[in-house]
Amino acid sequence: MxxxxxxxxxxxxxxxxxxxxxxxxxxxxxxxxxxxxxxxxxxxxxxxxxxxxxxxxxxxRMWPISWRSFPGSIQQALVETLHMATMGTILAIIMAIPVGLAVANNLTPNRTINFIARFILVSSRSINSLVWALLFIAIFGPGPLAGTIAIAFRSIGFIGKLLGEAIEDAHPGPIEALTATGASKGSIIAYGYWPQIRPAFWSIVLLRWDINVRESAVLGLVGAGGIGMALNSAMDLFQWDKVALILLLIFSIVIIAEVVITRARKTLL
Structure with missing residues (x-):
């Protein structure tokens, strides 16, 4: 069966x-x-x-908006905010590039250097911009200098981390070809890695500048310069029509920055 x-x-x-x-x-x-x-x-x-x-x-109490208050201190504070965001981003790029190169395993195959670079990036990202601003206010005093450096130190972790990841994702073929010809480290970076990571690099920089414009508008609340100081002053004096104007300006500058970033990405990338 x-x-x-x-x-x-x-x-x-x-x-x-x-x-x-x-x-x-x-x-x-x-x-x-x-x-x-x-x-x-x-x-x-x-x-x-x-x-x-x-x-x-x-x-x-916020209506009507005090448009007549714009010329003068508020206009100057708005321009100062843009300068803080721009200079902070430039300083961050200068400091973040070496750290980003050091954190990439394929470019810097040294675990000790990788660990130190990663520690720097984590330290930068783990501390909020307001805390950085309070720290540098204690060192340099109130004003835009403290805000600019706070933005720069906060941005190192963002730019360096994404730059390091872009380097690690680079195609190894051109790098191996340059290495086989005996090219120097600088030539390998300039002709092997840079053409591949250039779109990602500019995208990271533009995005970080956009973020820094938003953050620089807030740092003034703790005395780090920019339009946030004008906002804090107007709130302390109960000048709500000025508060409405400043809030509208912050909203407008964020929208304009978004438009500028979008057009810059299309031009550069």
């Missing part, structure tokens, strides 16, 4: 029991985190209920 194979209908299961348990644990942790956050955050119900009335009153 020939043994007959019994076939059973197979049932498709999207997740294994282990995966379902893991998903349930993640959902539970997420819910517990939300509940704990709600319990920890001190929300005063009276202020929450009164918020729409206060918002309407604030908007009423």
């Amino acid at each position: 020939s043994a007959q194979l019994q076939t059973f209908p197979s049932t498709w299961v999207r997740y294994t029991p282990g995966q379902r348990l893991l998903r349930f644990a993640l959902y539970l942790i997420f819910v517990l985190a939300i509940v704990q956050s709600i319990r920890t955050i001190d929300v005063i119900p009276e202020f929450l209920y009164d918020a729409p009335t206060q918002m309407a009153d604030l908007l009423h």
Whole structure:
């Protein structure tokens, strides 16, 4: 007698029991985190209920916008903000390029140098721009110099990390060909890596400048120069029509910077 194979209908299961348990644990942790956050955050119900009335009153005091206040200190502060963002980005590029070259394993195959470079990049990104600004205000005093250097030190981690990743993603063929001809390290970087990473480099720089324009508008709140100082001064003096003008200027400059970046990318890339 020939043994007959019994076939059973197979049932498709999207997740294994282990995966379902893991998903349930993640959902539970997420819910517990939300509940704990709600319990920890001190929300005063009276202020929450009164918020729409206060918002309407604030908007009423902001209108009409004080356009006559633009010439003078506010205009100068706006220009100063753009200068801070631009100079901070340029300084960051100068400091980030060596770190980006050192962090790339294929270009600098030295673990000690890679670790030091990676430590610099992580340190730059882990400290917020406002904290950098407070640190440099303590060193250089209040003003745009502290804000410019804060922007530069904050930007090193961003530019250096993405530049290092672009170098590591470069095609090894041209580099191997240049190495076989006995080319120097500088020639390998200039003719092997640079043509491949140039689009990524300019994209990184333009994106960082766009981010720095936004951040430089906020650094003035802690005394690091720019239009943020004018905003802080107007709020302290309850000049809400000036506050509305400054907020509108910040919004406008961010939009203009976005347009400039988009056109620059099309031109350079």
